[in-house]
Structure formats: C-alpha cells, structure tokens
Amino acid sequence: MTRSAPRLDRAFFARDTREVARDLLGRTLCHRIDGGRILRGRIVETEAYHGPDDRASHARFGPTPRAAIMFGPPGIIYVYLVYGMHHCLNVVTGADGFPAAVLVRGVDRLEGLAPGTTAPNAVGPGRLTRAFGIRRETHNGLDLAAPGSPLWIETGARATGVTTSPRVGVDYAGAWAKRPWRYRIAEGR
DNA sequence: TAAAAGATCCGCT
DNA sequence: GCGGATCTTTTAA
Numbered sequence: 700m701t702r703s704a705p706r707l708d709r710a711f712f713a714r715d716t717r718e719v720a721r722d723l724l725g726r727t728l729c730h731r732i733d734g735g736r737i738l739r740g741r742i743v744e745t746e747a748y749h750g751p752d753d754r755a756s757h758a759r760f761g762p763t764p765r766a767a768i769m770f771g772p773p774g775i776i777y778v779y780l781v782y783g784m785h786h787c788l789n790v791v792t793g794a795d796g797f798p799a800a801v802l803v804r805g806v807d808r809l810e811g812l813a814p815g816t817t818a819p820n821a822v823g824p825g826r827l828t829r830a831f832g833i834r835r836e837t838h839n840g841l842d843l844a845a846p847g848s849p850l851w852i853e854t855g856a857r858a859t860g861v862t863t864s865p866r867v868g869v870d871y872a873g874a875w876a877k878r879p880w881r882y883r884i885a886e887g888r
Numbered sequence: 889t890a891a892a893a894g895a896t897c898c899g900c901t
Numbered sequence: 902g903c904g905g906a907t908c909t910t911t912t913a914a
Contacts, residue, residue: 780907780908
C-alpha cells in the first residue's frame with residue numbers, strides 16, 4: 700500500500716493547454732466514490748483544445764451555456780455528453796478568461812475497478828468516464844485542485860517517450876484538425 | 889420550431 | 902470496414 704501523492708494544484712493547470720496536456724501523461728487520475736473506495740488509473744492519452752479560434756473546440760461558438768466553463772478558471776473539470784451516449788472528461792487550463800481545456804482520453808494500470816467493469820485499462824474518452832463512474836450530471840464543474848474534492852490527479856513522475864499526432868474525430872475543423880495536439884505515452888513505456 | 893451534426897463505441901459483415 | 906444507437910447543443914428561419 701503506497702502512500703498517495705499530493706494533488707496537482709491550480710498553478711499546474713494554469714499553464715498553456717498543450718503543455719498541460721503533455722505534462723498530464725504518466726500522472727494518476729483518482730476518484731473517491733461513495734463508500735470511500737478510490738479508483739485510480741495512469742493517464743496515457745490526452746488532447747489539447749486551445750483558445751477561441753480553435754475550430755475543433757467547443758469554445759469556438761463563444762461562451763455558450765455549455766462551453767462557458769472552458770472560459771473560467773483552470774483546474775475545474777468540464778464534462779459533456781457526445782453522440783448522446785458517452786461522457787467526456789476535460790480539465791480547464793490556462794488563464795481565467797481564456798477558453799482552453801485538456802480532454803483526458805485514456806488510462807491504464809487501473810486500480811479499484813468501478814462496479815461492472817473488469818478491464819485493466821480504459822482507452823477512449825467514453826470508456827474512461829465509464830470506468831471511473833464520471834457523469835456530466837454529477838461531476839461537471841468539480842474542482843480538481845480544491846483540497847478535499849473527490850476527484851484529483853496525483854503529482855508524480857512526468858512521462859517520458861511521448862508521441863504526438865492529430866486530434867481524433869475533428870475533421871470538421873479544417874486546418875485545425877491537422878495540429879498535433881494529441882499526446883500519448885509510447886507503446887510499452 | 890426545426891434540423892443538422894457531433895472531441896464515440898460496439899457489433900456485425 | 903460500416904452503420905446504428907441516442908440526445909444535447911447550436912444555428913437558422
């Protein structure tokens with residue numbers, strides 16, 4: 700039983716979106732659920748959504764009711780529903796007022812499996828939120844950096860062997876879809 | 889008020 | 902490799 704590391708603080712998330720996305724790889728996402736059990740997993744894949752001009756970002760329409768949270772302070776999570784069925788977990792990044800967030804797309808080395816799950820990893824944004832029991836209705840707006848909040852990311856080792864590639868599922872974004880803002884830990888690292 | 893499209897996943901062919 | 906599931910969000914009229 701290892702002692703848990705402290706949680707990443709607001710300053711960590713206040714940096715440039717792409718830096719945060721890169722720096723989150725290898726860290727441990729933690730969720731304390733009802734009954735005190737803690738689910739954990741090592742982040743292996745993220746994507747950056749950066750600024751009001753990013754045509755792939757929900758912030759491209761301005762601070763609409765859904766995306767307003769992306770314009771707020773860093774360290775807050777943004778959970779939304781895609782395709783009517785899958786919840787996606789994002790962490791707001793950058794300065795307060797600048798719309799940016801990191802989509803957390805995959806984890807491995809899962810500990811404390813959620814009810815009904817057996818897989819040792821959860822790669823894919825929908826699979827990840829299902830494995831962690833994260834839903835828009837109950838989690839959108841939670842503060843990752845606030846001491847005592849049930850969701851946090853442990854400080855720890857920054858990953859090595861990171862690869863970048865274009866973001867997934869954003870073909871509608873034109874040239875913005877080509878930017879290499881998807882970050883992954885290389886196979887076997 | 890309508891209509892289109894979506895930061896996905898799963899099962900079948 | 903392809904299409905269905907399923908519903909919220911946003912824009913246009």
